[in-house]
Amino acid sequence: MCGEFIFIVFLWRKMGIVLEVCNLVKKYNGNVAVDKISFDIEDGEIFSLLGPNGAGKTTTISILSTLLTPTEGSATIFGYSLTKQPMEVKKLIGVVPQEIALYDDLSALENLNFWGEMYGLTGKALKTRVSEVLEQIGLTDRAKDRVKTYSGGMKRRVNIGVGLLHKPRLLFMDEPTVGIDPQSRRAILDSVKALNTAGMTILYTTHYMEEAQELSDRVGIIDHGKLIALGTQAELTAQVGEMDTLILHVGENEDPEHLAQGLRTVQGVFQANPSDHEVALVTPSAEEVLAPVVSRANELGIKIHSVDIREPNLEAVFLHLTGRALRD
Ligand code: ATP
Numbered sequence: 001m002c003g004e005f006i007f008i009v010f011l012w013r014k015m016g017i018v019l020e021v022c023n024l025v026k027k028y029n030g031n032v033a034v035d036k037i038s039f040d041i042e043d044g045e046i047f048s049l050l051g052p053n054g055a056g057k058t059t060t061i062s063i064l065s066t067l068l069t070p071t072e073g074s075a076t077i078f079g080y081s082l083t084k085q086p087m088e089v090k091k092l093i094g095v096v097p098q099e100i101a102l103y104d105d106l107s108a109l110e111n112l113n114f115w116g117e118m119y120g121l122t123g124k125a126l127k128t129r130v131s132e133v134l135e136q137i138g139l140t141d142r143a144k145d146r147v148k149t150y151s152g153g154m155k156r157r158v159n160i161g162v163g164l165l166h167k168p169r170l171l172f173m174d175e176p177t178v179g180i181d182p183q184s185r186r187a188i189l190d191s192v193k194a195l196n197t198a199g200m201t202i203l204y205t206t207h208y209m210e211e212a213q214e215l216s217d218r219v220g221i222i223d224h225g226k227l228i229a230l231g232t233q234a235e236l237t238a239q240v241g242e243m244d245t246l247i248l249h250v251g252e253n254e255d256p257e258h259l260a261q262g263l264r265t266v267q268g269v270f271q272a273n274p275s276d277h278e279v280a281l282v283t284p285s286a287e288e289v290l291a292p293v294v295s296r297a298n299e300l301g302i303k304i305h306s307v308d309i310r311e312p313n314l315e316a317v318f319l320h321l322t323g324r325a326l327r328d
Pocket of ligand 1: 028032033051052053054055056057058059060175
């Protein structure tokens with residue numbers, strides 16, 4: 001379908017596709033940050049772009065929210081061309097950027113009023129909408145306190161509120177839980193689900209596998225600017241086949257690289273990938289390799305503190321496709 005622009009404009013309603021991205025490329029001074037990405041999002045979906053830092057998630061979102069111009073490629077949002085009809089696109093999308101864009105000396109109420117006016121809301125409509133949004137983000141009680149007195153999680157919630165003010169139909173959220181405590185993260189994930197249940201289509205970027213797994217109808221895995229896998233979680237984990245992931249935790253003074261190297265020759269170990277204080281193994285049977293793995297570690301003089309066996313998940317898919325752990 002990619003490339004059949006006129007056809008899409010004509011049929012997007014019928015087909016339920018609200019966003020179509022076609023061979024999108026972004027180069028910064030000749031360096032490729034986004035490399036021929038194509039995907040679409042259906043009405044009512046939560047679609048996650050999952051990838052490590054620097055994979056190209058923010059650049060993709062910035063292009064789709066009309067903040068950056070693509071070097072090549074095209075996208076349509078609700079049938080409107082991103083580059084030819086940006087004003088129409090802007091009316092239909094909401095953006096929650098990674099960087100918090102709030103005035104610290106103003107309250108949440110004042111920040112939302114300010115941004116609401118920027119969106120053209122005035123008078124009673126503005127007042128009503130701001131109080132609805134404050135409810136949605138759970139900050140009605142603290143609405144009049146200055147933002148500088150808020151926790152990181154509360155600031156992130158106001159940031160989300162700004163993106164919701166003009167009742168967008170498609171919301172872009174760029175890593176909205178980075179750098180916040182677990183409780184605030186929980187509140188944000190729950191509000192993402194609530195917004196989706198209320199009918200909002202969401203494009204969510206994250207480098208946390210657990211978030212993509214919990215929220216998404218479909219996931220696109222992005223690495224070095226390329227979309228390397230796309231599908232439902234069941235479709236993606238099926239790519240790993242019947243592989244298990246075995247995580248070996250080692251002490252702070254041990255060398256995971258040395259352990260990984262030693263384990264690669266153990267029969268049944270398909271991959272051994274070191275990261276901070278652990279080695280992730282990909283194997284058809286965690287149970288069968290466990291004893292020989294522990295014995296090889298002993299031979300190497302490396303003590304394994306604990307072991308986790310994980311069923312195929314998105315982390316295993318990433319490992320399988322790239323040979324690296326997501327957080328590396
Ligand atoms: P992060 O979570 O770290 O923001 P990301 O997946 O969002 O990661 P991007 O921020 O889109 O990734 O970055 C993709 C690549 O483009 C990286 O190599 C980054 O260094 C580079 N890049 C991003 N912005 C610019 C810029 N303004 N100028 C030059 N290079 C850039």
